[in-house]
Amino acid sequence: MATKRSVGTLGEADLKGKKVFVRADLNVPLDDAQKITDDTRIRASVPTIKFLLEKGAKVILASHLGRPKGVTPKYSLKPLVPRLSELLGVEVVMANDCIGEEVEKLVAALPEGGVLLLENVRFYKEEEKNEPEFAKKLASVADLYVNDAFGTAHRAHASTEGVTKYLKPAVAGFLMQKELDYLVGAVANPKKPFAAIVGGSKVSTKIGVIESLLAKVDILILGGGMIYTFYKAQGYSVGKSLVEEDKLELATSLIEKAKAKGVSLLLPTDIVVADKFAADAESKIVPATAIPDDWMGLDVGPDATKTFNEALDTTQTIIWNGPMGVFEFPKFAAGTEAIAKKLAELTTTKGVTTIIGGGDSVAAVEKAGLADKMSHISTGGGASLELLEGKTLPGVLALDDA
Numbered sequence: 001m002a003t004k005r006s007v008g009t010l011g012e013a014d015l016k017g018k019k020v021f022v023r024a025d026l027n028v029p030l031d032d033a034q035k036i037t038d039d040t041r042i043r044a045s046v047p048t049i050k051f052l053l054e055k056g057a058k059v060i061l062a063s064h065l066g067r068p069k070g071v072t073p074k075y076s077l078k079p080l081v082p083r084l085s086e087l088l089g090v091e092v093v094m095a096n097d098c099i100g101e102e103v104e105k106l107v108a109a110l111p112e113g114g115v116l117l118l119e120n121v122r123f124y125k126e127e128e129k130n131e132p133e134f135a136k137k138l139a140s141v142a143d144l145y146v147n148d149a150f151g152t153a154h155r156a157h158a159s160t161e162g163v164t165k166y167l168k169p170a171v172a173g174f175l176m177q178k179e180l181d182y183l184v185g186a187v188a189n190p191k192k193p194f195a196a197i198v199g200g201s202k203v204s205t206k207i208g209v210i211e212s213l214l215a216k217v218d219i220l221i222l223g224g225g226m227i228y229t230f231y232k233a234q235g236y237s238v239g240k241s242l243v244e245e246d247k248l249e250l251a252t253s254l255i256e257k258a259k260a261k262g263v264s265l266l267l268p269t270d271i272v273v274a275d276k277f278a279a280d281a282e283s284k285i286v287p288a289t290a291i292p293d294d295w296m297g298l299d300v301g302p303d304a305t306k307t308f309n310e311a312l313d314t315t316q317t318i319i320w321n322g323p324m325g326v327f328e329f330p331k332f333a334a335g336t337e338a339i340a341k342k343l344a345e346l347t348t349t350k351g352v353t354t355i356i357g358g359g360d361s362v363a364a365v366e367k368a369g370l371a372d373k374m375s376h377i378s379t380g381g382g383a384s385l386e387l388l389e390g391k392t393l394p395g396v397l398a399l400d401d402a
């Protein structure tokens with residue numbers, strides 16, 4: 001199935017006085033004191049909500065937080081109210097529930113330009129089970145539905161999918177649209193040459209992405225923990241590096257597929273090896289063909305980085321998913337940082353389209369302080385991975401066509 005991209009969006013519809021159910025992904029990390037440690041997802045949700053408020057709509061805002069089993073105070077959305085209010089410039093009202101009488105009363109009292117934040121929809125098991133009666137209750141308080149929760153669009157839950165059966169129109173918010181434009185649009189019709197950089201820990205979690213991208217890219221750069229399975233498949237010894245023994249044949253077939261499709265597949269030529277998996281491990285740089293026994297590869301080496309940079313210099317579009325090494329340990333972060341720096345440079349000086357596909361690569365870009373230099377940084381890890389694999393997301397599929 002082709003990935004759906006043309007969804008209905010917030011146009012010039014008369015929104016004045018309308019009760020709009022907005023599903024956002026406000027699943028932000030909180031520390032032990034319930035303080036928000038990264039508000040990216042809240043900030044990313046602001047343009048859609050502000051637009052609705054400026055049009056005189058009444059916004060009923062829903063999200064999940066974490067993976068609670070039943071009502072769990074630790075997963076309440078209450079700690080988000082001050083930051084949301086500050087970013088939106090209105091006093092956000094908080095409900096103690098996401099359905100029921102109190103919610104109905106608060107909605108009835110909501111002024112035009114007002115925001116009511118519902119409590120965590122996952123406090124009900126019916127949310128993840130996508131139960132129609134629960135979806136109907138969520139829908140009952142509003143006149144139309146806007147899904148801006150890209151990070152949760154791969155889940156067919158009541159507030160992301162079921163609700164659209166009872167609430168029309170059901171359209172995408174600006175964040176959802178932007179994510180689809182980049183992760184589907186720019187990938188389907190890239191300015192060429194088009195390169196993909198895929199890293200992360202395991203081949204098994206990235207097979208779908210690699211296979212799908214092989215049909216589209218000119219250059220495929222591989223890094224991270226998955227490369228040792230490729231090396232082993234080619235007969236190199238890899239010491240104690242991460243290897244998925246049951247994926248050796250698959251690695252060989254991916255190398256052959258790349259060849260058959262004329263894709264330039266770049267595996268690192270040198271590796272930073274460590275004597276143990278630890279931040280304070282002893283380390284040294286070795287050729288990829290000469291990883292010593294008892295050592296493990298934790299980052300790509302400087303020669304590899306140089307080759308990657310030269311290849312990236314020739315491109316117009318780059319998509320990146322997964323770090324090049326164990327970037328959480330400063331000693332093994334250089335390969336990942338170099339990619340982040342290169343992409344930032346190419347975006348700002350050459351107008352190359354750079355897309356960071358969620359998850360740990362986003363964390364790496366943020367750690368390097370380069371987040372605002374990329375063309376697009378996805379707010380969804382799992383969702384962006386599924387989109388890049390060519391899957392259609394249930395939360396997108398459920399929206400009205402454009």
Ligand SMILES: Nc1ncnc2c1ncn2[C@@H]1O[C@H](COP(=O)(O)OP(=O)(O)O)[C@@H](O)[C@H]1O
Nearest residue numbers: 200201224225297298322323325326359360361
């Ligand atoms: N050489 C390696 N050996 C072991 N783990 C690695 C290696 N390179 C990267 N990793 C780990 O891979 C993890 C990220 O993998 P993954 O979740 O697949 O990426 P993403 O979240 O970007 O999709 C990081 O925690 C990183 O430490």
Ligand SMILES: O=C(OP(=O)(O)O)[C@H](O)COP(=O)(O)O
Nearest residue numbers: 025027067151152380381382383
């Ligand atoms: O954080 C999220 O996903 P991500 O970690 O894959 O980016 C989303 O809020 C979805 O959460 P879920 O994976 O508990 O359904």
